[in-house]
Amino acid sequence: MSAAPGGRQLPERALDTTPEQPWPVRLLSAKISDYVDRMPPVWVEGQVVQLTKRPGTTTAYLTLRDADVDFSLQVSAHWRVLAAMDVGLTEGARVVVHAKPSYWVKRGTLTLQADAIRPVGVGELLARIEHLKRVLAAEGLLAADRKRPLPFLPEVVGLVCGRASAAERDVVENARRRWPAVRFAVRQVAVQGPNAVTQVTAALQELDRNPDVDVIIIARGGGALEDLLPFSNETLVRAVVAARTPVVSAIGHEVDTPLLDLVADVRASTPTDAAKLVVPDVAEQLAGIEAARARLRHAVGARVRHEQAVLDALRSRPVLAEPTVVVDAMQHQVEAARDRARRTLxxxxxxxxxxxxxxxxxxxxxxPAATLERGYAVVQHQQGRVLLDPDLVETGERLRIRLAHGVLHARAEADDAAAPAEPGPAAAPKPARSRARRT
Incomplete structure (x- = not known):
């Protein structure tokens, strides 16, 4: 435990502090300073955002910013360190600094005391860009099948460009000359220097979130390799890949090829070319429509003439010239067949x-009726069986006698001494053992 003014004991470690026994600010600052002083010197790379040389002093102050994200540190260096550089140090330069961290207790700020500053060479920057290009290609972010087609006629075009730049004027004027009704959502940002990556990325993401924007153009005029470095930055490149809206890259001139050109959905050689790619030419479209209408009229006229010729050929046939010929011939055939059928029938x-x-x-x-007409009769049993033999009749059996004009019923009786029947055509056959009488 350390003693505070007044005899109060303070904890030795930060873990031992409590609301009842806190550290005073001076103690914490001293401990931070002791900890920072134990750190060894380190090489750190960044971009010079601000460079200040105060008159009458031998110390220069600069702000070193991370090249990809918005982090920065304060660096101080003796003027001899800057004088030892081969080229002059300017704002926006990429440098590597050898510095010792230092904590200023009274202000509570962390600074780097630089003893060597080296500029990052163009060759090294190109090597880094080439390495990033291979990484992006290995991830498939440069593949053609990943890129989206541009809309045929966007209503709103998002434009990310420099403030009052010629690139903005080229895009807007050429696009409106081709299609006057097109609208723009312009975001003016820094397109070079230490803030370019942050501002361009933020503008791109803002336009991508806008549902009215159909396509986004990132445009910048030509420049030196160092000026176009922000458009090969990994943070910006991956933001373009993650965008849901199609992106057109129009950076520099035809010979300039930053990594943004490779990951964008469409690459335009110049800002003017970008305007030609995102909107159609109204004059060309009207001419195309008129040509299509002319072809359509010709095609329809040719088809109508062909169908008329076919119709005329059909109408010239005898069957259509006199439609009743076939019906008349068939009618004659039907009448002739009907007459033949009538005669045959x-x-x-x-x-x-x-x-x-x-x-x-x-x-x-x-x-048999003719025989009965001659006076004959037919004798039948009651069941209707014709009687052929008098021996088949029993005494007292009822018989049925059928005459020409009626029926008589009789009963058979024994007739041993019966007189012979009178001759005549209507006389019944003489029974052998019985005789009949009318009942």
């Missing part, structure tokens, strides 16, 4: 009538 009916009359004559000739 009458002939058949005549022959059938003759046959019926002939058969009727035969029937009458062979009919």
């Amino acid at each position: 009458a002939h058949r009916l005549d022959r059938a009538g003759d046959e019926v009359r002939h058969l009727a004559t035969q029937v009458r000739a062979l009919s």
